[in-house]
Amino acid sequence: MEELIATHAIEQAFVHYFDRIDANDPEGAVEVMVEDVEFEIMIGKRKQGRDRFARSVGRVLDQYERTSHHLTNVKVRLEGDGADVLAYVYAYHRMRNTGEPWHLWARMHDQFRRVEDRWMITEHILLGLDAQPNRPDIPRSWYPGHPGRLDRTPL
Amino acid sequence: MEELIATHAIEQAFVHYFDRIDANDPEGAVEVMVEDVEFEIMIGKRKQGRDRFARSVGRVLDQYERTSHHLTNVKVRLEGDGADVLAYVYAYHRMRNTGEPWHLWARMHDQFRRVEDRWMITEHILLGLDAQPNRPDIPRSWYPGHPGRLDRTPL
């Protein structure tokens, strides 16, 4: 029951976040983050601060004429006033310079904390799963795929 | 709690709607709408009536051999017995005439009203975000993008 209510609140935080991203509104997007949020958009490059994140996202958004971020597969593990959250996002983008589409499949691995009545993001990790088409300005290492993907050898 | 139950019911109304759309069954789809529903599928062209909507959707569906409508990012704001609802849909279509795929990213902005035990659509606005590939029979103005997208000028 409690899990249900928290899961709903956390999903709605992401829904708000992506609505604002798709509105080209980084200031609005980061409303769901705490001020000293830690984030990792490029794997291994950890940074801190909501304002810094907003500027960073703003520069990324400057590349697109439009975007549409579709959230699915949200998984919440409650731990007291905290939550460990996994979610999938498929994102459609139309590039500003070429007018061409660019598709991204990614996973988020975020930490949330209950602050009074709201669930806020305290840590945001974005893991690129893959993208189409390949963009020369983005190294393939940004799309490492599923973290912990097993290496079963085909027979 | 109440919000959770209403949100679930509203999501399920959309799930039913799209199941029937993908079944090429416009009559079944409109079961979640009130008889005098207002709708706007082309921006600025407001029309009225569930039967009219069904005929209109039927003509659109005639163009496709198959469709698959994937609902995400549902956001419900309850106001008594009404609800203001935003949702994303990504729709895959296979064109009947060419056999080629056509992809649509769109947003719905709907009004719901509780009628006895059910949540029904009283107003349905479909906003095209973008589509691929461009179709000569659809003017680009049908995909205005995110309503209220900010015009931050890149530095």
Next chain:
Amino acid sequence: MEELIATHAIEQAFVHYFDRIDANDPEGAVEVMVEDVEFEIMIGKRKQGRDRFARSVGRVLDQYERTSHHLTNVKVRLEGDGADVLAYVYAYHRMRNTGEPWHLWARMHDQFRRVEDRWMITEHILLGLDAQPNRPDIPRSWYPGHPGRLDRTPL
């Protein structure tokens, strides 16, 4: 209320399943199935057994370098300790041999049973809706489209 809790648990079973599929971990994926699960991945070819299913899925996954399965449109009909469940999945794949993307739109029609505190899959039917691009190794009959799609004749 009870429906809400069951729906959430069932969605989470799928979310776990696809997380493990995308991790190339068929053993982990089938944890949400009962041991004598019945399954139908190719229409009309019914088989039985969780281990057999895991091996079967493993052979399919061997073809891909990475996958991303996005779950939407989950519809749960409770019947006592059982549930009849429909869901959509859009799946992105990167082929191991060619490096090319392959997209699948599908529906699941599953039966769940409450086993103590968990909801487990007792029957799993995967219905291909369509795929892009066409693969010479997969007959088009694997993508029959929406089951029960109406054949309204366009005027």
